[in-house]
Amino acid sequence: MSTAFTPPTDRTKGLKKLPLETRRTHAGTSSGGNITSGSDDDGWIIPPPVQLSDGTEIQLYKDGEAWHAAFEAMKLARFRICLELYIFSSDQTGQAVADLLCAKARQGLRVFVLYDSFGSLFADRAMFDKMQHAGVRVQQFHPMRPWECNYGWRAFNRDHRKLLVIDDNIAGLGGMNLGADYAGSWIVKSAMAGSQMKEPDLWRDNAIGIRGPAARLLLDSFARTWHYVLGGGRIRAAEFIHDIYHPGEFGVLASVPTTDSPLKPALCHLLQNAKKSIHLTMAYFAPDNVLIDELCKAGDRGVKVKLMLPGRGDMRILVIAARSFYEKLMAHGIEIYERQNVMLHAKTITVDTAISIIGSTNLDYRSIEYNCELSAVIRSPQLAEQIERLFENDMMYAKRIDPEAWHHRPHWDRFGQWVVSRMRYWL
Numbered sequence: 001m002s003t004a005f006t007p008p009t010d011r012t013k014g015l016k017k018l019p020l021e022t023r024r025t026h027a028g029t030s031s032g033g034n035i036t037s038g039s040d041d042d043g044w045i046i047p048p049p050v051q052l053s054d055g056t057e058i059q060l061y062k063d064g065e066a067w068h069a070a071f072e073a074m075k076l077a078r079f080r081i082c083l084e085l086y087i088f089s090s091d092q093t094g095q096a097v098a099d100l101l102c103a104k105a106r107q108g109l110r111v112f113v114l115y116d117s118f119g120s121l122f123a124d125r126a127m128f129d130k131m132q133h134a135g136v137r138v139q140q141f142h143p144m145r146p147w148e149c150n151y152g153w154r155a156f157n158r159d160h161r162k163l164l165v166i167d168d169n170i171a172g173l174g175g176m177n178l179g180a181d182y183a184g185s186w187i188v189k190s191a192m193a194g195s196q197m198k199e200p201d202l203w204r205d206n207a208i209g210i211r212g213p214a215a216r217l218l219l220d221s222f223a224r225t226w227h228y229v230l231g232g233g234r235i236r237a238a239e240f241i242h243d244i245y246h247p248g249e250f251g252v253l254a255s256v257p258t259t260d261s262p263l264k265p266a267l268c269h270l271l272q273n274a275k276k277s278i279h280l281t282m283a284y285f286a287p288d289n290v291l292i293d294e295l296c297k298a299g300d301r302g303v304k305v306k307l308m309l310p311g312r313g314d315m316r317i318l319v320i321a322a323r324s325f326y327e328k329l330m331a332h333g334i335e336i337y338e339r340q341n342v343m344l345h346a347k348t349i350t351v352d353t354a355i356s357i358i359g360s361t362n363l364d365y366r367s368i369e370y371n372c373e374l375s376a377v378i379r380s381p382q383l384a385e386q387i388e389r390l391f392e393n394d395m396m397y398a399k400r401i402d403p404e405a406w407h408h409r410p411h412w413d414r415f416g417q418w419v420v421s422r423m424r425y426w427l
Helices: 020-029 065-075 092-106 125-133 214-231 263-272 289-300 316-323 326-331 365-369 381-395 403-407 411-426
Strands: 057-062 080-085 110-116 137-141 163-166 170-174 206-211 240-242 250-255 277-282 304-310 335-339 347-351 355-359 371-379 398-400
Touching: 057 065, 057 381, 065 092, 065 163, 065 170, 065 206, 080 092, 080 214, 092 110, 092 125, 110 125, 110 214, 125 137, 137 214, 163 214, 170 214, 170 355, 170 371, 206 214, 206 355, 214 240, 214 250, 250 263, 263 289, 263 347, 263 365, 277 381, 289 304, 289 326, 304 316, 304 381, 326 335, 326 403, 335 381, 347 381, 355 381, 365 371, 381 398
Parallel strands: 080 110, 110 137, 277 304, 304 335
Antiparallel strands: 057 206, 080 163, 163 170, 170 206, 240 250, 250 371, 277 347, 335 398, 347 355, 355 371
16 A cells, blocks of 8 residues: 555554553653654554455544644645645645646646635735746635635635545545644654754644545535535535435535534434434534434433543633533533643544544534534444544543532633533624
């Protein structure tokens, strides 16, 4: 198999856990961000690829290692690269990727870049101009500047997806934007030092690399969004739904903001059918009451529900919004952990160690009602086990919320959480 989207050789060590004492040392001396090759920085040993019945191989990645794999895969591209991002930073890491895309376009490859105008609002536009001059086809999703719009101005609907498709058989998706705070030093060795970044400022995120037939489905998703941006019309043209309920192994949930979006029904269906366990890692957790109730009902059925949520975040108000649900959730037997030090940005759900959802979708009102989102629904016990092992790794760097202590939190804290919870539909 090609080196694209396969783990570096010094990290292919299977799924064996590190000794308990070693893990405790990691947790005591590190924030748990994967900033260098090997497991010394975060205690995480990269698992082997998972193979589906159609020959598709799926590789689970943590933190900057995902962008390292993507960068190496783009170097090996033969005829096409499609990149769709919410944030395309113009820092050292973003410039390095832009330079590579320019080089591939000059080699004659068809290179497509689609970035969100709001998410990349502070990026240097000269970087995008440079790519265009090199032959990269560059488009921005729903321009923030009205005079740049070819069609109607739709400032509130954003493209929050993160997708890379190479040729016809390689793809990658997850929660990761492009920038040094996501990639660390994996692409540009001096990126962290050059930006005065400290390890706790890194964004803790997950992604998957895909090789094989399933990659073609993600190419279809990209093509629909690309044609929507070029041709306008109803935003539903950018939707792509494949096998999210069917018992096939690989499903795609590329949702768009419509009144009858399948995103929330699909999430409810998944939670309603859980029988043994739910492991949920979520950067922004401010769902409506329906999803909260489904989690509580699962807890009442005896399903072991564990949530990994941020202890700190770029949007403090959403951390407070998540905390407004803690008391209710814990009353139904749900365990809640807050990831410490790093900025938790991952979005994964596993159910019954059998089904996994991984992608860009948060459990908040914006993801469901306003954004274009992309997640993969994968029915593989082996992948679900790997993601749950990654959840356990995060537990080493997390604080479990104690129900009794939480019940006795200050009244001003309770009031602030109550107010923010009522505001979550506008966050």
